[in-house]
Amino acid sequence: MSAPAADVVVVGAGTMGAWTALRSRRAGWTTTLIDAFGAGHPRSTSGDETRILRAAHGADTFYARWSREARTAWQAFEAEVGERFYVEAGMLWFAHREDGFEAHSMAALTSLGIPVRRLSPTDLANGWPQVAANDLAFAAYEPEAGLLLARNGVAAVARTFARDGGRFELAWVEPGATDGRRLLDVVAGDGTRFPGGTFVFAAGPWLPRLFPDVAGELIRVTKQDVMFFGPPAGDGRFNSEWLPCWVDYDSATYGVPAVSGRGMKLAPDRYGPVFDPTNGERQVDPESVRLARRYMARRFPAMAGAPVVETRVCQYETTPDTDFVIDRHPAFDNVWLVGGGSGHGFKHGPVIGSYLVSRIAGAPAGDDEDRFSISRVREFRQNLRTGADAAHDD
Numbered sequence: 290m291s292a293p294a295a296d297v298v299v300v301g302a303g304t305m306g307a308w309t310a311l312r313s314r315r316a317g318w319t320t321t322l323i324d325a326f327g328a329g330h331p332r333s334t335s336g337d338e339t340r341i342l343r344a345a346h347g348a349d350t351f352y353a354r355w356s357r358e359a360r361t362a363w364q365a366f367e368a369e370v371g372e373r374f375y376v377e378a379g380m381l382w383f384a385h386r387e388d389g390f391e392a393h394s395m396a397a398l399t400s401l402g403i404p405v406r407r408l409s410p411t412d413l414a415n416g417w418p419q420v421a422a423n424d425l426a427f428a429a430y431e432p433e434a435g436l437l438l439a440r441n442g443v444a445a446v447a448r449t450f451a452r453d454g455g456r457f458e459l460a461w462v463e464p465g466a467t468d469g470r471r472l473l474d475v476v477a478g479d480g481t482r483f484p485g486g487t488f489v490f491a492a493g494p495w496l497p498r499l500f501p502d503v504a505g506e507l508i509r510v511t512k513q514d515v516m517f518f519g520p521p522a523g524d525g526r527f528n529s530e531w532l533p534c535w536v537d538y539d540s541a542t543y544g545v546p547a548v549s550g551r552g553m554k555l556a557p558d559r560y561g562p563v564f565d566p567t568n569g570e571r572q573v574d575p576e577s578v579r580l581a582r583r584y585m586a587r588r589f590p591a592m593a594g595a596p597v598v599e600t601r602v603c604q605y606e607t608t609p610d611t612d613f614v615i616d617r618h619p620a621f622d623n624v625w626l627v628g629g630g631s632g633h634g635f636k637h638g639p640v641i642g643s644y645l646v647s648r649i650a651g652a653p654a655g656d657d658e659d660r661f662s663i664s665r666v667r668e669f670r671q672n673l674r675t676g677a678d679a680a681h682d683d
């Protein structure tokens with residue numbers, strides 16, 4: 290059996306695929322979006338409650354600019370569908386030294402005119418007395434950063450795509466027939482074929498499995514544990530109205546304030562073991578809980594001993610240099626691989642979608658976009674997310 294041919298077939302309805310499908314549909318192309326488990330499901334990397342949207346990326350200005358474009362796009366999408374996905378809670382970067390990620394970020398954001406303020410430990414304690422700041426050199430505060438309601442946002446993008454005439458299919462598919470350097474279709478387990486003109490595999494942590502020759506070495510999939518802690522009864526100080534998102538880069542720990550009635554999120558940002566995104570058990574390691582509690586007690590003393598009210602296991606799909614992959618498959622002119630979000634890709638979904646649709650329409654890669662190449666040799670570099678390889682028993 291064969292489904293109707295589409296101009297563009299997108300495999301994967303996480304933030305990258307769902308936004309690409311919506312942008313493709315709105316470019317006037319017939320578009321089919323296929324996902325094995327649905328949009329924003331809990332095994333996907335986009336399937337957590339929240340993701341941070343921040344502009345600071347150390348000295349890197351590229352992702353800072355993209356992040357601002359993404360912020361505008363998410364806000365426009367909220368206005369269009371009449372639902373809230375972006376909570377502008379602000380963002381605190383806890384700095385332990387004067388010459389680290391935070392100082393570089395402040396210089397980069399200032400050069401781009403993006404609001405950021407330096408706060409002394411005293412400023413911090415005055416503004417947010419629930420934060421213990423006496424071990425910090427300073428904090429960088431991004432007032433226009435915040436959090437995205439991730440899984441709800443992705444599901445809404447996929448719904449909007451379908452409302453606009455896009456075709457959504459629930460199926461696990463693999464590359465099918467080929468003709469020279471062209472892929473002709475993808476095939477589901479029951480034999481259904483989905484023919485198309487262009488194929489986008491936005492398969493997140495499944496890319497190495499689908500394309501072991503191309504992505505097997507390029508993208509490493511690791512288990513990542515996330516804990517949600519319950520604030521004391523009647524205590525709103527850890528809600529998004531009163532506490533920004535925060536990152537302690539050098540301690541490789543980050544958190545998101547409580548939102549939508551859920552707990553305060555905290556994650557020690559160390560790489561976990563290699564993980565199977567389909568069949569991996571999503572149970573957090575007790576060591577992750579121990580590290581989270583220890584950090585919580587140090588930074589948010591009123592939350593010391595707070596109970597874990599929920600946990601999440603997600604997976605990073607990390608490239609060596611934490612730059613994304615957005616490139617043509619080396620063997621096929623009409624196949625694009627998109628992924629390698631490397632722990633910071635969620636927010637960029639709308640911009641990745643626009644970028645990819647423009648590239649499919651024939652636009653060349655810009656000067657700064659060699660970073661997305663599949664074939665480029667990638668050196669390991671300092672993370673754009675946190676210093677995830679920092680020592681944890683400091």
Ligand SMILES: Cc1cc2nc3c(=O)[nH]c(=O)nc-3n(C[C@H](O)[C@H](O)[C@H](O)COP(=O)(O)OP(=O)(O)OC[C@H]3O[C@@H](n4cnc5c(N)ncnc54)[C@H](O)[C@@H]3O)c2cc1C
Pocket residue numbers: 300301302303304305306323324325326327328329330332333334335336339340341342460461462463491492493494495496499513514515556603604605627628629630631632633634635636637
């Ligand atoms: C713990 C954690 C914290 C993070 N924090 C942030 C943050 O604060 N801010 C931020 O911006 N980013 C963050 N990220 C990164 C961000 O979540 C990811 O970069 C992003 O969600 C990746 O989206 P994706 O669309 O590439 O992949 P996914 O969301 O994983 O989507 C891929 C989809 O493809 C489907 N699929 C795969 N193969 C097939 C197939 N063969 N057939 C059919 N369907 C298929 C899957 O079912 C899945 O739905 C974090 C990630 C983690 C794990």
